[in-house]
Amino acid sequence: MRRKAHRNTTIRKAHPWGTPPWRVDFRPAPSSLPDQVDFAIVGGGFSGLSAAAWLRRFAPGKSVLVLESASLGDGASGRTGGMALSETAAGQLPGLGDVLAGYKKILDALRINSRLTLPGVWELGHSASAGDSPISWNDSGELIVVRLVPGGTVDPGRVVAGLARAAENAGAQIVERAEVRSVDFANPVRLRVRHEFRDRIQQKEIRAGQVLLATNALSLKLPGLRAAAAPKLTFALATAPLSAAQLKAIGLGSRRPFYTVDLPYLWGRLLESNGVIFGAGLVPPYVGTPSRFPLGDGSKKNVARDLRHYDVRRGQSADRIRWLENRVRNLHPALESVRITHHWGGPILLTEKMLPIFRRHPCSKQVMILVGYNGHGVALSVYLGKWAAEALLARRALPSWE
Ligand SMILES: Cc1cc2nc3c(=O)[nH]c(=O)nc-3n(C[C@H](O)[C@H](O)[C@H](O)COP(=O)(O)OP(=O)(O)OC[C@H]3O[C@@H](n4cnc5c(N)ncnc54)[C@H](O)[C@@H]3O)c2cc1C
Known part of the structure; x- marks a missing residue:
């Protein structure tokens, strides 16, 4: 009784990365970890959930397990623009x-009500003449529309929830608070997992026929990418x-999203409520290509772990958010005294030449890696998640982009 009363009055600690305006209204049924599976997917974001849903659709007889160290969407996918x-x-x-046609087809096939609209995306730049640009903002000079490119927006909370629902309905098991601590590249592959289940912590070894690492900017040690990619x-x-x-x-009457093609970088979009999201800034700051400066700030410590410890209310992250807010207020007189309802951060993984990393693990053919969208993964992650499922089932070859 005492324990229950205590739990009811517990106030959930605010997430150190802040709270985005999206809501993931799906929680997988609580379950314990199996001893063995055909496919284990590490990471419950867009990539991992899409792969899980498609694996079960293509191969209903195979067991599929998604291991997510936090909650679904707690990485980039629930925090994205x-x-x-x-x-x-x-x-x-x-x-x-x-990618966009494939993305739409996947959302339709999985019956995900994502609120996808594709009116095009404005590229903004500091160009000499505004001409008939609908946007004229003040941001280190005049910022105007320079081009309209294909694209649009979704509600990411609905996409995370929709993919997870589709995966679970198809028979995949999804387990939250299950962190893969290490991988033993034997055959079958062995995953050592730390699982918080019913207020207890369990350590478990799971044997998997094949593994997909869809861990994005965290756990870079598992895919062996500490020297090849920079988490921010x-x-x-x-x-x-x-x-x-x-x-x-x-100039946002058309509701088109936008991003800049020159620096300082800025992107944004409208919400259904008519609020506007603006985004920019990296911590640790960008200092070069990942190949030359593996950890961004040149340090040797485990940056992937550190990323979890950044707090948007403190230090460099708080400075970046203040800088972003000041920029937004100065863009246009109509934004000068606007109320800000949400501040948040999320992880991105920068790679050499901005190429996604989609290949087999050098230590084992049974382990596949799908990460590194360089802040460009909303449609791509879901699209490549399906491709990963096909490749794991040997229905399609992997690309050779590196
Ligand atoms: C603020 C922000 C804005 C963005 N805006 C856009 C945009 O407008 N358009 C666009 O195209 N892209 C955008 N992106 C990028 C896009 O959101 C990502 O590329 C995409 O969400 C990546 O999905 P993912 O599934 O690969 O990674 P994630 O969603 O990060 O999922 C990886 C998951 O793996 C889990 N994990 C990590 N390690 C382990 C482990 N050891 N064991 C178990 N689980 C683990 C993490 O907790 C996480 O949930 C944005 C990103 C951010 C942060």
Whole structure:
């Protein structure tokens, strides 16, 4: 009794990365970990959940387990801006196909009500003449629309929940608070997992026929990427709803999302409520390509672990958020005294030449890696998650983008 009363009055600690405006309204049924599975997927974001849903759809007889160290969407996928973009951060790649068309097809096939709209995305830049640009903002000079490219927006909370629901309905087991601590590259592969279950911590070894590492910017030791990719925290804020007159004044009446093609970087989009999200900034700061500066700040310590310990209310992260808020208030007089309702951060993984990493693990053919979208993974992660399922089932070859 005492324990229950205590639990009811417990106040959930605020997440150190802040709270985004999205909600993931799906929790997997609590379950204990199995001893053995055909496919283990590490990471419950867009990539891992898409792969899980498709593995079970393609091969209903195979067991599929998703291990998520925190809660579904607690990585980038629940904290993203939700702009659905075409191609990859490195542009179109051999054999990639049409990412946006494929993304839409997947969301439709899995019956996910994602609120996907594809009105196009504005690229903004500091160009000499504004001409008939609908946007004219003050941000280190005049910022105007330079191009319209394919793309749009989704509600990322709905996509995370929809993918998880589709995976679970198809028969995949999803386990939250199950962190893969290490991988033994034997055959079958052995995963050592720390699982918080019913207020207790269990350590368990799971044998898996094949493994997909979809861990994004965290746990870089598992995919062996500590020297090849740089994990960062990036930031966003959301404003209170703007009036139609305010939206028209700032040039967002068309509801098109936007990102800059020159520096300082800024991206943004409207919410259904007519609030606007703006995002920018990296911590640790960007100092070069991952190949030359493996850990961004040149340090040798485990940055992946450190990322979890950044707090958006303190230190460098708080500075970056203040810098972003000041920029937003100065963009246009209509934004000067706007109320900010949400501040948050989320992880991104920067890779050499901005190429996604989608390949077998050098230590084992049974382990596949799918990470590193360089902040360009909303549509791509779901699209490549399906491709990963096909590759794990030997129905399709992996690309060779590196
Ligand atoms: C603020 C922000 C804004 C963004 N905006 C856009 C945008 O507008 N458009 C766009 O295209 N992209 C955007 N991105 C990028 C996009 O959100 C990501 O590329 C995408 O969500 C990556 O999905 P994922 O599943 O690969 O990674 P994640 O969603 O990060 O999932 C990885 C999961 O793995 C789990 N994990 C890690 N290690 C372990 C372990 N050892 N054991 C078990 N689980 C583990 C993590 O907890 C996490 O949940 C943005 C990112 C951020 C942070």
